[in-house]
Each structure stands twice: as C-alpha cells, then as structure tokens.
Amino acid sequence: MSIIAGSVDFAHCISNSTPYLTHPFRHVFDKFKHDYYREWNDSSVTLSYWHRIISPESISDTQPINTHELVLLADLRLDNRAELLNQLNGVNPPSPDSDLVLAAYKKWGKDCVNHMLGGFAIAIWNKETETLFCARDQVGNKPLYYADIKDSSGHxxxxCTSPxxxxxxxKATREIDPEGVFNILMGSVCNEETxxxxxxxxxxxxxxxxxxxKKGTxxxxxxxxxPGNPVRFTNENDYVEGFNEKLEQAVKACINTELPVSSFLSGGLDSSTVSCMANKLLHRSDKRLITSSFVLPEYEAGIDERKYIDDILQENDFEHFYITR
Structure with missing residues (x-):
C-alpha cells in the first residue's frame, strides 16, 4: 500500500495571511519502503504521499495531484476501473486510479464514493472553499486515521494512513486512551470501529x-x-457458474500487480477458495501464488488446522510457508 498524510490549520486558512509553518511529514516514514515521496504545501496545509508501485497503472501515478481548485491524495485500488472509464469522459484507460477518483469527484462531488468499488482511503483539499473531504471504502480495506485538535484560535x-x-x-498527544484499549481488545464484542x-x-x-x-468537522x-434480492436459477449448475463468475471477477481485481502475489491460507473455506482461484488466474501469466499459514509447533500438531491446509496443498502448486513459534 501507499501512505497518505496531511494537516490543515484552519485558524490560518486566510488569504494573504502570514505564512504558517505547517508540520513536515517528510521523514516520518523513512523506513517504509516506497518508490517516491512527494508533498504539497501552502501557508496552512501540508499533504504528503509515499508511493508504492503495485499495479501497472500505478507506475504513472504522480500524487499529490494538484489542479487549479483541488489537491488529491489517495491510497487505493479500484476494482471497477472499466465501469468508471465508461462513465468519465476524457480519462485515458492507462491512467492511474487516482486520476479516476479526481475525475469522479469533479463529476459527482461527495457522491463519488457511491460510484467506486475496491479499497480506498482518499483526501481531497478544495483550495477555493478551504474544505477537506475524506472517505474510506465500504468495508474498510484501506485504513485512515484522524485527529481534530481544537484550541482558542480554531482547530x-x-x-494519516497510520497513527x-x-x-x-x-499538536498531537501520546496519551493512552483506556477506553480505546478496551474496545480494541474486546473488538469482537464491542464492534467499536473508530x-x-x-x-x-x-x-x-x-x-x-x-x-x-473552519466551522468544524x-x-x-x-x-x-x-439485504439483496434472492438469486434464483433453474438448476444447480447455474448457481455454480454464477458463483465462479463473481469469485473470479473479485479475485482478478485484487491481483492486478506486477509484484509477487501472496495470500493467507488457514485451511478454512474462505481462504482456501480465494487462494485456489488466485493461483488459477496467476497460472495464465505463468505465475504462482505464495501462501503462508500460522500453525502450532510440531509437538502440538494435530490440534491446529494443518491437516486441512495439507489437503489443499496436495491439490495445488502453491509456494507455501508454515509459520510457527
């Protein structure tokens, strides 16, 4: 993934105001492996971007994208590129996903998120209205954290992608939040997403x-x-074909990369199904899936999922790694 970060001091968002020293993010993620770092600044705003080339389209990505009115940052992978290209006139097919998001925002405004599928965390600064718009994908594939710090002069x-x-x-505090710690540890019970x-x-x-x-957040x-509409076919084979079609479409969108592809293999139905489909699709490009599994030490074998994992491995040529303590 790539990393996005930014800060806006709304107390200093005044035209022709005295330049305010915004926080430089440049060296925060020096240890994060990235292909380039770029940033955009004005008197009260800093937007920073650490780019990793993942897909063929991302090679030409040049974020932050700065236009006359807007500046865009995004960590994303769009799964419905073809659909968006048909809806957005003037965007070339080889364009990176970030160009599609910018064009979508220009056409639909805040409703652009209703037209996007995949994983995304986006931030768009409007220089004219001095407004920041942020969004996260429907199921939270891409992370996005924020802090709204208020003082006597404003907020x-x-x-950032990471805390x-x-x-x-x-201006940020390192004070531990006991309630937050509890909610994270008890996440399956509390379901506290924030x-x-x-x-x-x-x-x-x-x-x-x-x-x-300036007014707030x-x-x-x-x-x-x-709830979706029930799907009804006349015979069982149609259900199988329909499922495989949707599964292949979803997995294919996630492996659009020039880099090696890896997946976690637990031995359960979900990870096994996705891994088998990914390996099948990778074979079309003479590639092979890398898989990994967390298991107990050998002396505790028999009480973990190793048996089911081995069954999957016997039927597939994954490059597999067992991870244990």
Missing amino acids: TFIF TGILKHP ATLFSGIKRLAAGFCLQAN ELWRYWEPE
Whole structure:
C-alpha cells in the first residue's frame, strides 16, 4: 500500500495571511519502503504521499495531484476501473486510479464514493472553499486515521494512513486512551470501529466520509450492507457458474500487480477458495501464488488446522510457508 498524510490549520486558512509553518511529514516514514515521496504545501496545509508501485497503472501515478481548485491524495485500488472509464469522459484507460477518483469527484462531488468499488482511503483539499473531504471504502480495506485538535484560535485537522504520522505532529498527544484499549481488545464484542489506543485519534469507520472546514468537522455514513434480492436459477449448475463468475471477477481485481502475489491460507473455506482461484488466474501469466499459514509447533500438531491446509496443498502448486513459534 501507499501512505497518505496531511494537516490543515484552519485558524490560518486566510488569504494573504502570514505564512504558517505547517508540520513536515517528510521523514516520518523513512523506513517504509516506497518508490517516491512527494508533498504539497501552502501557508496552512501540508499533504504528503509515499508511493508504492503495485499495479501497472500505478507506475504513472504522480500524487499529490494538484489542479487549479483541488489537491488529491489517495491510497487505493479500484476494482471497477472499466465501469468508471465508461462513465468519465476524457480519462485515458492507462491512467492511474487516482486520476479516476479526481475525475469522479469533479463529476459527482461527495457522491463519488457511491460510484467506486475496491479499497480506498482518499483526501481531497478544495483550495477555493478551504474544505477537506475524506472517505474510506465500504468495508474498510484501506485504513485512515484522524485527529481534530481544537484550541482558542480554531482547530487543526490531521490525518494519516497510520497513527504514527499523527503522533509526530507537534499538536498531537501520546496519551493512552483506556477506553480505546478496551474496545480494541474486546473488538469482537464491542464492534467499536473508530477506537484507537490514543486519546484524540480516531479511525474513520468503513463506509464513512468526513468534511472538515473552519466551522468544524462533519461525519456521515454513505454505505451500509443491505439485504439483496434472492438469486434464483433453474438448476444447480447455474448457481455454480454464477458463483465462479463473481469469485473470479473479485479475485482478478485484487491481483492486478506486477509484484509477487501472496495470500493467507488457514485451511478454512474462505481462504482456501480465494487462494485456489488466485493461483488459477496467476497460472495464465505463468505465475504462482505464495501462501503462508500460522500453525502450532510440531509437538502440538494435530490440534491446529494443518491437516486441512495439507489437503489443499496436495491439490495445488502453491509456494507455501508454515509459520510457527
């Protein structure tokens, strides 16, 4: 993945104001392997981007994308590129996903998220209205954290793919949030999507957008799962073909990369199905899937999922690694 980070001091978002020294993110993620670093600044805003080339289209990505009115940052993988290209006139097919998001925002505004499928965390700064728009994909594939720090002069909004970037900001606090720790440890019970370990730092929940300006910050949910219409076929083979078609479409979108592809293989139905389909698709390009499994030590074998994992391995030529203590 790539990393995005930014800060906006809304107290200094005034035309022709005295330049305000914004927080430099440049060296925060020096140890993160990336292909390039770029940033965009004005008197009160810093937007930073650490890029990793993953897909063929991402080779030409040049974020932050700076236009007359907008500046865009995004860590993303769009799964419905073909559909978007048909809807967005003037965008060339080889364009990176970030160009598609910018064109979608120009056409649909905040509703652009309802037209996008895949994993994405996006931030768009409007220089004319001095407004920041952020969004996270429907199921939370890509992370996005933020802190809205208020003082007597106004508020400073900070966001990042990781809490690490926010904690490096001089206005952020490292104070541990006991309730956040509890919610994370009891996540399966509390289902607290916004909790973090730190006071004042929140995670933008999956399927949510936010907008920040001088007046404050507004959050809203743009997507939540709804019951679908039942699918009815005349025979069982049609169900199998329909499922395989959807599965292949979903997995194919996730392996659009020049890099080696890896998956976690637990021995359960979900990971086994996805891994087998991914390996099948990779074979078309003379590639092979790398898989890994967490198992117990040999002397405790028999009480983990190794048996089911081995059954899958016997039928596939994965490059497999067992991980144990």
